[in-house]
Amino acid sequence: MGIKSNPLVVLVWFVLLQSLPTAYTFLQKSSTKQDSRMLMTSSSTTTGKAATLAEGALHLFTQTPLVKSAPLSSLVGKEVYLKLDALQASGSFKDRGMAHLCATFHEQGVTKLISSSGGNAGLAVATVGKQLNMNVQVIVPETTKPLVITKLESLGAHVTVHGINWNEADSLARERVGKDPHAQYVSPYDNPLLWTGHSSIVDEVVEALPAVGAMVVSVGGGGLLCGILEGCERQQLATKIIASETEGASSFGQAWEKGEVVTLPGIDSIATSLGATSVTPVALERARKHVGGFASAVCTDAEAIDACVQFAQDHRLLVEPACGAALAVAYSERLRHMYLSDVTAGPIVLEVCGGSGVNIELMHQWKEDYLK
Numbered sequence: 001m002g003i004k005s006n007p008l009v010v011l012v013w014f015v016l017l018q019s020l021p022t023a024y025t026f027l028q029k030s031s032t033k034q035d036s037r038m039l040m041t042s043s044s045t046t047t048g049k050a051a052t053l054a055e056g057a058l059h060l061f062t063q064t065p066l067v068k069s070a071p072l073s074s075l076v077g078k079e080v081y082l083k084l085d086a087l088q089a090s091g092s093f094k095d096r097g098m099a100h101l102c103a104t105f106h107e108q109g110v111t112k113l114i115s116s117s118g119g120n121a122g123l124a125v126a127t128v129g130k131q132l133n134m135n136v137q138v139i140v141p142e143t144t145k146p147l148v149i150t151k152l153e154s155l156g157a158h159v160t161v162h163g164i165n166w167n168e169a170d171s172l173a174r175e176r177v178g179k180d181p182h183a184q185y186v187s188p189y190d191n192p193l194l195w196t197g198h199s200s201i202v203d204e205v206v207e208a209l210p211a212v213g214a215m216v217v218s219v220g221g222g223g224l225l226c227g228i229l230e231g232c233e234r235q236q237l238a239t240k241i242i243a244s245e246t247e248g249a250s251s252f253g254q255a256w257e258k259g260e261v262v263t264l265p266g267i268d269s270i271a272t273s274l275g276a277t278s279v280t281p282v283a284l285e286r287a288r289k290h291v292g293g294f295a296s297a298v299c300t301d302a303e304a305i306d307a308c309v310q311f312a313q314d315h316r317l318l319v320e321p322a323c324g325a326a327l328a329v330a331y332s333e334r335l336r337h338m339y340l341s342d343v344t345a346g347p348i349v350l351e352v353c354g355g356s357g358v359n360i361e362l363m364h365q366w367k368e369d370y371l372k
């Protein structure tokens with residue numbers, strides 16, 4: 001009797017063939033499990049398309065919730081999601097970029113960081129630098145709120161108040177770095193490491209949503225915007241980007257209109273965190289190259305404040321007017337009509353960039369001053 005006609009051999013073959021798909025699925029599942037475990041624990045890369053961050057950087061900032069806003073969805077008549085970066089440890093999205101930048105310098109053996117920031121970037125350097133046991137100095141201009149200086153000092157940063165605006169504080173920071181071979185200068189917005197850190201916002205958004213119709217972000221010096229555009233390019237996300245700022249701090253809007261960087265004679269806005277007199281040229285270049293539509297929005301201080309007040313009522317969170325500039329694109333009827341009426345490809349995501357220069361008293365004061 002040949003092997004093929006032996007009923008026992010035929011039975012064994014049959015059982016083996018039947019179990020092959022199951023064995024394949026099992027192998028597939030276990031390899032997927034292993035991959036995802038690698039992805040979860042690897043601090044340098046997540047997916048092929050996600051930002052490649054310095055070792056340990058992922059642990060220095062929060063992967064923030066993306067929540068659907070019922071009040072805003074109903075107001076806009078389209079699904080609106082909030083990317084809640086106001087929940088970062090330092091109070092703003094800046095933790096993302098500073099995590100990647102500080103972790104990179106830390107890897108290179110740097111122990112001392114000198115930054116110039118009247119607010120949120122300084123708070124982020126202090127927050128991240130403290131976790132890395134780095135020595136942090138922050139030079140702030142005289143316009144910096146006492147509330148922010150107290151927060152910086154409580155994080156262990158050495159604070160120097162110098163100059164009438166950020167540019168003067170920044171000159172001192174650069175001068176100190178020039179004299180100290182152990183110190184590293186930290187720009188609040190103008191460094192590719194910051195942009196790559198900020199680009200993690202897009203990675204998290206695309207992981208959570210199958211399509212994005214538009215993203216709205218505030219623009220000051222352009223660091224956040226550079227990060228968002230970098231993330232879109234890397235993730236091949238052809239979504240409309242709306243960059244918003246207040247009239248008195250419209251260094252991006254004016255540059256966008258003119259086609260080149262402009263320097264404002266000064267900043268005249270309640271949104272002091274957007275107060276860079278000129279934007280990084282990279283923000284303009286990336287905005288021009290962005291596939292998917294791009295718009296520059298400019299709101300009044302009153303529209304930014306109104307957005308902050310309505311946002312606090314709707315979502316129980318306090319944010320700075322700098323963040324209000326982005327929220328105003330949804331809350332203001334005028335801006336909604338101008339920038340959101342053509343969005344059809346998917347939900348609108350508002351980057352709630354946050355900011356620490358706010359409390360209940362300030363909010364009351366702004367309401368009195370701007371909304372009466």
Ligand SMILES: Cc1ncc(COP(=O)(O)O)c(C=O)c1O
Nearest residue numbers: 120220221222223224273354355
């Ligand atoms: C709360 C907040 N939103 C937006 C911005 C603008 O960010 P960028 O200067 O990177 O454009 C800043 C900058 O400090 C900020 O603090």
